[in-house]
Amino acid sequence: MYDFIIVGAGFFGSTFARKVTDSGHSCLVLDKKPHIAGAAHDEPQDDYYVSSYGAHIFHTHSEEIWNFVSNFCEFLPFINRPKVLSDNKIYSFPINLMTLQQLWGVKTPKEAEEILKRKKVQCENPNNFEEWALSMVGEEIYSKFFYGYTKKQYMREPKELPTSIIQRLPIRLTYDENYFTTKYQGIPKYGYTNLIKSMLDGIDIELGVDFLKQKDKFMRLAKRVIYTGPIDEFFNFEYGKLEYNTLRFEKKHFSGDQQGNAVINHVDESTPYLRSIEHRHFYKHGESIKHYDSNQENFTSVITYDIPAKYEENPDPFYPIRNKINSEIYQKYSGIKPTNVMFGGRLGEYKYLDMDQSMASALQKARIFD
Numbered sequence: 204m205y206d207f208i209i210v211g212a213g214f215f216g217s218t219f220a221r222k223v224t225d226s227g228h229s230c231l232v233l234d235k236k237p238h239i240a241g242a243a244h245d246e247p248q249d250d251y252y253v254s255s256y257g258a259h260i261f262h263t264h265s266e267e268i269w270n271f272v273s274n275f276c277e278f279l280p281f282i283n284r285p286k287v288l289s290d291n292k293i294y295s296f297p298i299n300l301m302t303l304q305q306l307w308g309v310k311t312p313k314e315a316e317e318i319l320k321r322k323k324v325q326c327e328n329p330n331n332f333e334e335w336a337l338s339m340v341g342e343e344i345y346s347k348f349f350y351g352y353t354k355k356q357y358m359r360e361p362k363e364l365p366t367s368i369i370q371r372l373p374i375r376l377t378y379d380e381n382y383f384t385t386k387y388q389g390i391p392k393y394g395y396t397n398l399i400k401s402m403l404d405g406i407d408i409e410l411g412v413d414f415l416k417q418k419d420k421f422m423r424l425a426k427r428v429i430y431t432g433p434i435d436e437f438f439n440f441e442y443g444k445l446e447y448n449t450l451r452f453e454k455k456h457f458s459g460d461q462q463g464n465a466v467i468n469h470v471d472e473s474t475p476y477l478r479s480i481e482h483r484h485f486y487k488h489g490e491s492i493k494h495y496d497s498n499q500e501n502f503t504s505v506i507t508y509d510i511p512a513k514y515e516e517n518p519d520p521f522y523p524i525r526n527k528i529n530s531e532i533y534q535k536y537s538g539i540k541p542t543n544v545m546f547g548g549r550l551g552e553y554k555y556l557d558m559d560q561s562m563a564s565a566l567q568k569a570r571i572f573d
C-alpha cells in the first residue's frame with residue numbers, strides 16, 4: 204500500500220513525487236511510456252543530448268522554482284534566440300528591432316513605433332489570435348510570421364484560436380532577441396532525463412504500465428492517485444473528447460554544423476515542418492562540447508524536424524486547445540472530483556503549462572500534504 208500512486212513521470216508527476224516523498228509519504232510512479240521525463244525525455248548523442256519530443260528550454264521568473272530545480276542538476280547558460288526562415292530569408296525572432304530593420308530598414312525604436320502605428324489594424328477588443336496579432340503588428344508581419352506557422356501548428360484558422368497562444372510571445376522595439384522574458388533560463392548540463400532521474404531518486408517507478416487498463420487494481424494499491432494523463436481519458440470520455448494538438452518528430456543525422464543555431468522556425472505554409480532543432484547548439488557552453496565554433500570538423504549533428512500531426516494519428520497529446528467548446532467540456536470533467544484522485548500537469552489540468560509552471564503547480568498541490 205502506497206500513500207500515492209502518481210501516474211506520469213513528467214515534470215508535474217516527478218516534482219509531486221519528490222515533494223511528498225520528502226514530507227515522509229510513500230509513492231509509486233507509473234508511466235505508460237518505457238521512459239521517464241515525459242515530453243522532456245532525451246537521449247545522449249556524443250557530448251550533448253537529443254530531445255525526443257522537440258525543444259525544451261527551461262526558463263522561469265520564479266526564484267523558488269529555479270532554486271528547487273537546481274537541486275537536481277547543474278544548468279548550462281543558454282539564451283534562446285531562434286531565427287525565422289521565410290521565403291528563403293532568415294529573420295531575427297521574436298519580433299524585435301532587428302526584424303523590423305530586416306523588413307523595413309528601420310534603425311531606432313522611434314522609427315519602428317511610427318511605422319508600426321501606421322501598419323496596425325485598429326481593433327477595440329481583440330478576442331482571437333488573428334485580431335490580437337493584427338492589432339499589435341498589422342497585416343504584413345501577421346501574414347509573414349504568424350499566419351502560416353500557426354495554421355500549420357494548430358491545423359485551424361488563427362481566428363479560431365484564443366489570444367493566449369500569441370500572447371506567449373514578446374514584441375520588442377529593442378535589439379533584444381531573447382525569446383523569453385524570464386529571469387532564469389538554461390539547459391540541464393546532463394539533459395532532462397537525468398534531471399528527472401535525480402528528482403525521482405529513491406522513489407519506486409514502474410515504466411511501460413498503462414494505469415487506465417488496471418485502474419481498479421491501482422486504486423486499491425494507494426490512498427491517493429495523482430493523475431497527469433489526459434483528464435477526458437480518465438473519465439472514459441464520458442462528456443466527450445477534448446482536442447489536443449500534436450507533433451511528430453523526424454530525426455536526421457548530419458556531419459558538421461547544419462543551421463548555425465539551435466532553433467529555426469519555418470513559417471512558410473508550404474514547408475511541412477514547423478521547426479528544425481539542431482540539438483548540439485543548446486550545449487555550446489558545455490565543458491566537453493568539442494569545436495563548437497567550427498563547422499569544418501566531422502562531428503555528428505542531429506536535427507529534429509517538428510511536424511504537425513493529427514491527434515487521432517499520433518497519440519501523444521502536446522497542446523491543449525483551450526477554445527470555447529473544449530473549455531466547456533473540460534469544466535465538466537474538472538467538476539467531477541472523485542475522492543482520492545487529483546489531476547495535474549498539462550494534460551490533467553488541460554492547460555498550456557511550461558515546465559516551470561508544471562513544477563509550480565505540483566509544488567503547490569503537494570503542499571497540502573506537508
Ligand code: UDP
Pocket residue numbers: 287296348349350352353356368369371372468469470
Ligand atoms: N508563432 C508563430 N510564428 C513563429 C513562432 C510562434 O506564429 O515563428 C506563434 C504560434 O501560434 C505559437 C505561438 O506563437 O503557437 C507561441 O509560440 P511558442 O514558441 O510559445 O510555441 P510553442 O512552444 O507552444 O510551440
